[in-house]
Amino acid sequence: MRKGLLITFEGIDGAGKTTQLLRLAAWLEAQGLPVIVTREPGGTRIGDAVRAILLDPRHQEMAPRTEALLYAASRAQHVEELIRPALARGEIVLCDRFVDASIAYQGAGLGLGEAWVEALNEYALGGLRPDLTLWFDLDWPTARSRLRARAEGGGLDRIERRDEAFFERVADAFERLWRAAPEVRKRIDAARSPDDIEQEIRALVWNLIQQHL
Numbered sequence: 001m002r003k004g005l006l007i008t009f010e011g012i013d014g015a016g017k018t019t020q021l022l023r024l025a026a027w028l029e030a031q032g033l034p035v036i037v038t039r040e041p042g043g044t045r046i047g048d049a050v051r052a053i054l055l056d057p058r059h060q061e062m063a064p065r066t067e068a069l070l071y072a073a074s075r076a077q078h079v080e081e082l083i084r085p086a087l088a089r090g091e092i093v094l095c096d097r098f099v100d101a102s103i104a105y106q107g108a109g110l111g112l113g114e115a116w117v118e119a120l121n122e123y124a125l126g127g128l129r130p131d132l133t134l135w136f137d138l139d140w141p142t143a144r145s146r147l148r149a150r151a152e153g154g155g156l157d158r159i160e161r162r163d164e165a166f167f168e169r170v171a172d173a174f175e176r177l178w179r180a181a182p183e184v185r186k187r188i189d190a191a192r193s194p195d196d197i198e199q200e201i202r203a204l205v206w207n208l209i210q211q212h213l
């Protein structure tokens with residue numbers, strides 16, 4: 001492979017991103033391909049420290065701009081320290097949430113403006129773009145019932161506690177992003193069974209790998 005690939009997993013909370021990311025990673029590894037699994041916010045020591053600040057349910061007073069800047073700060077570190085070096089080594093980087101999440105959650109969900117958040121992230125990324133973004137499209141009621149089942153015993157984080165209208169705005173923004181660039185963002189119908197989704201993703205990713213050989 002000439003260079004690595006960056007594949008990002010996007011969509012509202014509970015859409016099934018992490019489930020599929022881990023399945024894809026296991027499959028790619030079984031094919032003998034070099035894979036790195038990472039997530040946002042986080043992915044680095046500094047990023048994980050920022051993640052803890054962002055998700056802490058006690059931080060109710062956090063201003064929307066602070067939130068957007070912290071996500072972008074975590075991402076800048078992630079790109080510099082982990083993602084670019086891995087791509088330079090020819091690895092396949094699977095990232096659980098990336099720029100689209102910021103545009104949707106802070107830009108649309110919190111009302112900061114999608115264009116502002118996009119511009120902020122262009123600065124954080126320094127020109128890097130995902131090779132493929134998988135958008136997990138799922139209605140919020142279904143996602144919420146999955147989250148509730150998952151959260152039994154544990155709690156919801158600060159972002160997951162937001163109301164239905166917030167998640168509707170976020171879901172609409174993900175759809176707008178997909179419509180704006182369907183060649184780099186693939187819509188995944190996330191209401192299907194995990195096995196069906198896994199097969200579709202394998203085919204999409206295999207196709208991408210063939211193009212990059």
Ligand SMILES: Nc1ncnc2c1ncn2[C@@H]1O[C@H](COP(=O)(O)OP(=O)(O)OP(=O)(O)O)[C@@H](O)[C@H]1O
Nearest residue numbers: 012013014015016017018019146150190192193194
């Ligand atoms: N296709 C599916 N059908 C039904 N349940 C699913 C499916 N995929 C995942 N789940 C279950 O739904 C819950 C949420 O899935 P998962 O944690 O993968 O979502 P996520 O998108 O990573 O959520 P978050 O954004 O909160 O990290 C989990 O309990 C998972 O086992």
Ligand SMILES: [Mg+2]
Nearest residue numbers: 017018019096
């Ligand atoms: Mg997850």
